[in-house]
Amino acid sequence: MKRPAVAIVGAAETTELGIVPHLSQLQLSADAALNALADCGLVPSDVDGVATAGESPTSVAHYLGIAPTWVDGTAVGGCSFMLHVRHAAAAIQHGLCKTVLITHGQSGRSRVGAGGFGFSPSSLSGQFEAPYGVAGPPTLFTIPCLRYMLDFGLTHEQLAMVAVVQREWAARNPRAMYRDPITVADVLASRVIAWPFHLLECCLVSDGGGALVLVSAERARDFPAKPVYVLGSGESVETPLVSQMEDFTTSRAFRVSGALAFAEAGIGPRDVDHLMIYDAFAHLPIYGLEDLGFVPRGEAGRFIADGNTRPGGALPLNTNGGGLSYTHTGMYGMFALQESVRQLRGSAPAQVPGVRISVAHGVGGMFAAAGTVVLTNEAS
């Protein structure tokens, strides 16, 4: 394990989460930012680095009154914030800035002050996917899964168990949008959205946001909260067209990003105490567990169904309830990072005892991009 150089010293979500029609997307982003800065005793004028996705960093910096010397507008979907953490760590170590604010706000449900989802009919997606009746992520993100099910024998019941187990975690989180227990039978009886996916195997849609403040590890000790150090990170992209993934049973972007993050951190999957895998749909934790090396290929469905990731299990996974039950604004990656920070600070509602290393892995687009961050609460 290496000695970390950069730490998260401020972390917070928006004051309200879920259905927030009285705030615009930009204000959600600012609310999260002000909460995260207050968490570490700073104000916007202390910030010299700004990163965000969805909104432009220009909009966010101006709205908050920040004159940054470093900006990152990397926007590759819901994992963009994992990439921002990686880029911010490099920028701080290189001396480009000292205090980085990474913020996310999205009016995903109420669509207040939010842009449209459309893409050009002359883009590759517009020419080669859109004409076939695609209607957003439920029809695109899901399309590889049937191939996985046939090749590896993943059952509908095992897929449903992903949602069941995450609801067990959500039941322990007062801020989770859905908290009532569900069974495999409930999942399979819920409305079919895009077979083989039922409603309860698809993420919810919400409004909200979150923000992080990063500084060098040397400065981290001067802040009130227990520092959460960035031990390693990774990123990659594969294709904007899900139909062009190299292999529908594994994500190249996941594999590349995960391997980079573990190598930089100098750890392996067995060293991880707590794990967040972006779950826009129920198959994503299955792909993530395998592509990050936690479970051999083809075994993640059984691993989850056997209870390994549920409360009390050997590998606590998506302990806020995930995108399936906690919240999903559209770019959920920030919420995975927030839960990793809470678990490492010891302040999570569903606290796992003794977490020293947490991994937050995000996806962007429909298996288009990935970002992975390894975090620890130990300075060396």
Add this chain to the structure above:
Amino acid sequence: MPEAKAREPRRARPVPTPETQFFWDGARAGELRLQRCRACARAYFPPRPFCPRCASRDVEVFRASGRATLYSYVIHHRPAPGFTPPYAIAVVALEEGPRLMTSLIDVAQTPEALVLDMPLEVAFERLDDEISLPVFKPALERS
């Protein structure tokens, strides 16, 4: 264009770019056209005037066989412009290697009828004078 607005919502219509025009010209003529690298002999998709594997610009357009197998799919149960649910959105593996997203015709849009790896063959669905879409149907006996 108030006249167009009054019509039933139609499926999304592709707009070709200079790099993809050959593909849509082929579809209009009832041919599935792909590109192949002369240097490494690989067929590839989507269209671009160089090989994505070896970067050679020495590439050629050829007529694909139109034979494919069903690689994966979903059956969408919600309405979308130009489609009546439930309908399948499929990805097929062409005999030449590349995969395409497509629609499946002349077959029930059910899990029972749509069996992965089933043999398929290309057909074309005319949208207008400029655009026909490659779609796939169950293959008849192979010779």
